[in-house]
Amino acid sequence: GIQVEQSPPDLILQEGANSTLRCNFSDSVNNLQWFHQNPWGQLINLFYIPSGTKQNGRLSATTVATERYSLLYISSSQTTDSGVYFCAVSNFGNEKLTFGTGTRLTIIP
Amino acid sequence: KAGVTQTPRYLIKTRGQQVTLSCSPISGHRSVSWYQQTPGQGLQFLFEYFSETQRNKGNFPGRFSGRQFSNSRSEMNVSTLELGDSALYLCASSFLQGLEAFFGQGTRLTVV
Numbered sequence: 346g347i348q349v350e351q352s353p354p355d356l357i358l359q360e361g362a363n364s365t366l367r368c369n370f371s372d373s374v375n376n377l378q379w380f381h382q383n384p385w386g387q388l389i390n391l392f393y394i395p396s397g398t399k400q401n402g403r404l405s406a407t408t409v410a411t412e413r414y415s416l417l418y419i420s421s422s423q424t425t426d427s428g429v430y431f432c433a434v435s436n437f438g439n440e441k442l443t444f445g446t447g448t449r450l451t452i453i454p
Numbered sequence: 455k456a457g458v459t460q461t462p463r464y465l466i467k468t469r470g471q472q473v474t475l476s477c478s479p480i481s482g483h484r485s486v487s488w489y490q491q492t493p494g495q496g497l498q499f500l501f502e503y504f505s506e507t508q509r510n511k512g513n514f515p516g517r518f519s520g521r522q523f524s525n526s527r528s529e530m531n532v533s534t535l536e537l538g539d540s541a542l543y544l545c546a547s548s549f550l551q552g553l554e555a556f557f558g559q560g561t562r563l564t565v566v
Binding site: 375376378442 | 487489496497498499502509510512542544546551552553554555557558559560562
């Protein structure tokens with residue numbers, strides 16, 4: 346099945362810093378989503394981005410499908426951005442989501 | 455518009471018992487998927503239902519089963535619970551397979 350790798354596994358930043366999270370995947374995809382898992386466990390949708398670039402406030406994401414990677418950018422980090430960020434993908438004919446192992450982001454005041 | 459609703463939120467069961475978890479998808483969504491999250495294995499796919507039919511199944515033992523009703527609500531059942539079944543169980547719904555999935559708040563199951 347498709348493999349998903351996220352990097353870095355852990356990231357500790359000062360409030361106000363910018364960060365880039367990376368997701369590599371091993372096959373062509375028809376769905377790529379970025380999630381933020383809140384402290385209570387719920388996965389919050391950030392982006393649905395199988396290709397191209399999207400922005401939502403301080404967050405933006407880019408997926409280069411031909412090179413099989415996606416990047417999540419967080420600018421001017423706030424303490425509320427802390428948590429685990431997951432990338433998940435699915436591919437044609439097998440539409441289950443395969444998750445990466447996540448990036449744990451800690452923002453220090 | 456209401457999101458994905460999972461009940462119950464928390465559950466404590468004894469080894470050997472069985473448990474049923476419920477998921478109500480977003481109105482109009484016909485695809486419902488279930489995932490298990492544990493510290494050791496991460497997020498793993500359990501099964502996916504579309505129009506009351508199981509379309510895809512993950513690599514879990516037969517003790518894990520599910521179903522979907524005509525109103526798209528779904529239930530998953532775990533029989534003969536083991537300590538290793540302790541996990542966060544997440545349900546997701548999407549309008550169609552392969553489109554953006556939205557997750558519920560999860561059911562945290564503890565087996566003692």
